[in-house]
Amino acid sequence: MVVAVAESGSVTKAAAVLGIAQPALTAQLNRIDRALGGSVFVRDRNGARSTELGDLVLRHARVLLPAMATLTDDVQRLVNSRDGDPGALRVGVAGSGLGGLFVNRLHSALPGADVTTVLPRTGGDLSGALACGTIELAVTGMCSDAPPPASEAVTWTRVSTDPLFVLLHEGHEYADKPEVTLAELAEEQWLGVPDDSCLASCFVSACVRAGFTPSAVGEADWTTAVDQVRTGRAVALVEPGQPDPPGVRAVPLTGAPLRRTHYLGWRRDVRGLLDTELIEDAAFRAHRDAVARSPQYGLWLERHPNIG
Template identity: 45%
Template structure:
């Protein structure tokens, strides 16, 4: 019998379970079938891998040697499979750029910039409220680049092998109906909104906790928070149901205004991510440069953000 990867996984499962009975259950096998398979593996390797006892199994010296090799071989094979899947899903030239992003104006602005910067490329997009989901899609080779973000200085979304570069850091603004008592104020203290209900777009990170902490520092506990999609968030603000939390680059919408919070208690860091082994360096540099330029253009279209930048330039 030739040794196969499935045999190494079986040996690993027996060692992890500590007994043939538990290993058989984990592998979905009958114990006699697992025992017979282990004997065939031991014959192929030239000796016993486990000592059987009343309280389970314990690896022999040969078993320890084999297990040590499985700790190297099995992860390496898994990594190979993942890299192969990414390679198979990745266009072999700049014929297609697959972009992912959280909801907001930056993704559309980046697509617009890339249309001029890389005119021969076909650009596709995928949106998600989940930064972790976008990170997973990068790791699996289903996206080439992803626009995501973090609250303040929090770590970027996980997934091994990903590269994240900062595009810009924005203050978090509040979104008010035009008729709100504070709608014309240049800046608003968070404490002035203590009696309001709130709305924001959901996310995986710590933004909700950071908002609650900022409210506590301002001397109050926020009332109800609606976590919903962008269109519903705008509607809730328009009808006066809630105050919205948004990035400073959020575009104007009928019946609402966006205003900065005094002291900038919350910030949002825009990031561009990709897998280290997928796009070439020139493509990554091009997309990053265009993402930064797209952010500048989006920021310039917001009167409230432009005024805030002018007031805080150099601070």
Template identity: 45%
Template sequence: MKLELRHLRVVCAIAEAGSLSKASSLLGLAQPALTAQLHRIEALLGGKLFERDHKGARPTALGELVLERARVLLPAFSRLQEDALRLVDDTVPADRYRVGAVNGPMLGGLVHRLTEAHPGAHVSTQVAWSGQELSAMVAAGRLDYVLVGVCGDAPPPSEHGLTWHVIAVEPVFVLMPEDHPFTLLEEVELAALRDTQWAVVPGDGCFGDCFVAACSRAGFTPRTMYEVDINSCIDLASSGDAVALCQPTFRRTPGLVAMPLAGAPLRWRHLIGWDPEGPAAAFGPQVLRYAAEAYRETAERSPRYSGWLPGHPEYGVVPHRALV
């Protein structure tokens, strides 16, 4: 893992809040997940960033150095994004749907529905690892809608003033070879995978920390986690070198099975956001409905997931009234 801007934001949030408990509330993270993330950041930087006691968290000398640099870098990065976006020509067709998406199951189905229902419209897409990056593009008028995923009850990107709706809530499955003995079970206990290596597609949320916290609740610390692209996840799972954490809608791949984890210890929410003051807001409910239809169709193509859903009614497509 490399040091990223999101890590600097975490360090600044802890310093400003004065304690991990207050910072976890501000960041929308469970305190164990934030503590695990801080430990990973400290491991990257080679020392403790905060002295912690009953009075709160106070920066160490190393922490003060990191905070000093972070308070310069973070505003500079935001200004760079804003200035770069202002230089781009913003002229677009009147009838348009510009959709940004982080890795998810419904972009293709959404594009199909948009082009079918609006044959004269200009539909364009942009994908990225970062929901923050795409949300900033919506706020700047470079995109109309953004599809993101967030872990558990974590909030969506909030600094850009977008309106957010929940499309669907889903459990996290694990991808393993079809000849693995666990594929004969209905569900896999997370603790039964304590000795495995792990693979996951990267993102800018708290999923990695929530996974570590879930493993801790199951009584173990996970071994190596490879952050790789989707194809590498498939390769590592196929070879048996790692169990890949995946969405339950993962497209069927020869030789691999996506298995549910007992008790669904990890949960994922798919969201759509738009600028409530922008012209795209008028069509937001319609695009939300298309996205929900696309998710439902994708879920139905997964026999194991579609068979799992009836026994877990809290998962799947969420009624459109749900608003974040």
């Protein structure tokens, strides 16, 4: 109630948000003031403004409310699991093409589960969301030289390490080659997947080792990258494991100089509430699904059994 009044700036508006009568909310605020020994709000015709005491209460309330919501969710999940109902699972996905396949596998492994996805911008955001209980599971992709986001509250499992391929338009001179070297693409304009790890610097380092410095490195999501590559204006670093869209080809880079590692994460204190072995298996199966839908990647893995 206190948070609702503070955020709306009005007892009347807060009552509407909370779905209770304004006199009932006013009476409850008066009881809160008496219990605390001081006024939480200054209330007048201009609305409600928090006092110094109110600011103190609000600081604690904004910690307690999410913690209470997490407690409620975890209790409900445990009760549901005992009844054979896996309940709701929120899956955060950042920087990984395995997210959709993983959710599909969860639906198969946990029939009746309410599985939804959220898209924090970075792997670090995912770690924070796991730690505070905003999500239950996370899938993230990192440059293979970077560890997953560190948190004492979160457990990460490595699902796979995959090479990055280069996406070329179908008329490119190297589009039909089994592999292409970075040096052969020295004059191209490059696009990369958005990434909060060291991928950009690792890419530049790989180019320097190949004998050139890339002229520009932009960022693009999958759809944007495909549209630009299809016109021949750029080439893009992409994860293998998905069919080539019309007009473009994903070609392996010789020696796999750039690799991406996919991690599955969960909050450590949910181990008794979730079947983590089943969830890990769903992630591994999702990666196998990605390989299966890309015959070219499957053939590449056969030629390079020590990678992946």
